Amino acid sequence: MRLHSLVFATALLLTAGPAAFAGQPASPQVPPAIGMVSAADPRAAAAGAEMLRQGGTAADAAFATLLALNVVEPQSSGIGGGGYFVYSERGGAAATYDGREKAPAAANPTWFYRNGQPMEWPDARPGGKSVGVPGNIRMMALAHQRYGKLPWAALFQPAIRLARDGFAVTPRLNHALSSGDDEGHSVAALTPAGRALYFGADGKPLPVGTIIRNPAMADFLTRLAKLGPDSFYVGPNAQAIAAAVNSAPHNPAPMTVGDLAAYEAKSRAPVCGTYRGYRICGMGPSSSGGFTVLAALKLLERFDLAALGPKSPTFWHLLAESERLAYADRDKYLADDDYVRVPLAALTDPAYLARRSALISPTTTMARVDAGVPAGAPAACAPARQPERGTSHFVAVDRWGDVASETSTIESAFGSGLFVNGYYLNNELTDFSLVPEKDGCVVANRVEGGKRPRSSMSPTIVYGPDGRVVLAVGAAGGSTIPAQVIKAIIGVLDFGLSPQEAIGLPMIYSPADTLYVEQGTYVQAMAPQLQALGHSDVKPIPPGTFKANAIGLLGGRLSGGADPRSEGAAVAQ
Secondary structure, eight states: OOOEEEHHHHHHHHHHTTTTTTTTOOOOEEOOTTTTEESSHHHHHHHHEEEEHHTTHHHHHHHHHHHHHHOOOTTTTTTTSSSEEEEGGGGOOEEEEEEEHHHHTTTTTTEEEEEEOOHHHHHHHEEETOOBBBBBHHHHHHHEEEEEEGGGGGGGGHHHHHHHOOEEEHHHHHHHHOOTTSSSSOOSSSSHHHHHBBBBBTBBBBOTTTOOOOHHHHHHHHHHHHOTHHHHHHHHHHHHHHHHHHEEEEEEEEOHHHHHHHOEEEOOOOOEEEETEEEEEETTTTTTTHHHHHOOOOOOOSOHHHHHHHOOOOHHHHHHHHHHHHHHHHHHOOOTTTTTTHHHHHHTTHHHHHHTTHHHHHHHSSSSOOOOTTTTTOOOOOOOOOOOOOOEEEEOOOOTTEEEEEEEESSSTTTTSOOOOEEEEEGGGGGHHHHHTTTTTEEETBBBBOOOOBBBOOOEEEETTTSEEEEEEESSSGGGHEEEEEEHHHHHHHTTOOHHHHHHOEEEEOOOOEEETTSSSHHHHTTTHHHTTTTTEEEEOOGGGGGEEEEEEEEEEEHHHHHHHTSSSSEEO
16 A cells, blocks of 8 residues: 655655755744744654644643654654653743653563673664663653643544555655665564565665555554553553564563553653753753763853854864763763662762863863762763664744653664564663673663663753743754754854754764764864864764754744754744
8 A cells, every 4th residue: 555656755845844854954933922843854843733733732742743753753763662751831940751661570680691691782682672661652641641731632643644644755764774784684674564564575665755654553543542541551552562572583582561561651850950051951860861961061161162163173172072071970870760879969069060171171182081980979880882873852832831852762773673553662771781790890771670771862951041941952863962962052052053053063972082073064174173182083973863953942932943964844833
């Protein structure tokens, strides 16, 4: 029932906006009495805007966007995964909700061992062992009960239409389907149902413009809309998830229906701090994003970044140095604080961050960066880094001034490759450290039964000195996410850029000694100056890694931003 239709594709592009898939997303500016949604796909942003037109809140819009993304961007996020939700009601204090996936009860520190040795990440990713209990639907239900105005079933209708009536394959989806492992195998084709939906009879990914219909997802979303969130975690869907994990063609694992029934989303305390008089609020553990963003900004606060400007090699050097320090602390200390003691107050203490900032020089590069030792820090070891990928971010603002910033993920493209009721299951458990100890020292982010793996997701809300929200922002792209958000906030607050311009700034990413610079940008052309400042290992990174979205509430108007590297768009109500 698939049809290659250039007519439909052309109509879709015109509906979404002439530049929605051309790397130049729409960036409308509208009065604050009108709402807006920014997402990584214009069809998903339109789903959220539809909720706003029906009288829904930013929460309603965000959740409809999440569900629509599951249909049109199945490689990145959806109900088979988890996420974090940051919300400001009527411009008030930030509230945060944790829908991060959890390891099955049977998981243990050597979960990813085989024959007494840790598995390599590419082998650990596909199949059953990497699947965590999905959290997005429980998180949606918890926050919707508090902030939603529309009925639960209304949130599902745009996604149901997209799945039932069909959606066009975009270049990004086609690229994800075409990207295989070292032997050319795509995890999207791990199961027969996934192959049948996204690949042709010749075994090749469906080309750009092909119309895909996903009746299994349409039917399941219809049932979920009617029966409510519990129907995801008990009954036939829970049984199907457990069966898929237990009988996976690769790395089968013991997940039970009890693991699904026991899952709880949680309301958490946000991580908040000040930067140049602005209040920055983000997600706390198990996310590392809120800490990493705030820490890097505080490390830079003593430098006059506005005077340097975005064309200064010194600015990019300082940004890289701040990332190195913040990521070092993140790697050592951040994990699920239901299982380990995270010294968050000590890590964000202004005096501690001032001492860390004193290590940064505008003229030289730190020869070595280690995690700091904040007061009362527990003994912990920093594990070897491993890949983090995937994810989608979206933001919404409603007519009443509610603001939502949400990041959703299934981890790598198409997650574990396991396919249930029309959606992919995550591979989030590979965000744990695959090795539970280092040199006899316990790693904080080791695997444990019921534990949530550490995440880089960084949904953020920024308040002005007058207490009003000025920016909601977040990103996708694995461990680069905090770096993208840091850069965007600096672009708006220090350089006076619009959210669109700030997101569009070149990217650097320096989690350790290597400085990655976005390929083809003026920052890559600065490599000689950066090397002269001491960055001996400067490497290019492709722009497809990055994907941010934001809405600014500046000067009495809403200003949407969607990453020019993506297919995203900001859609006004």
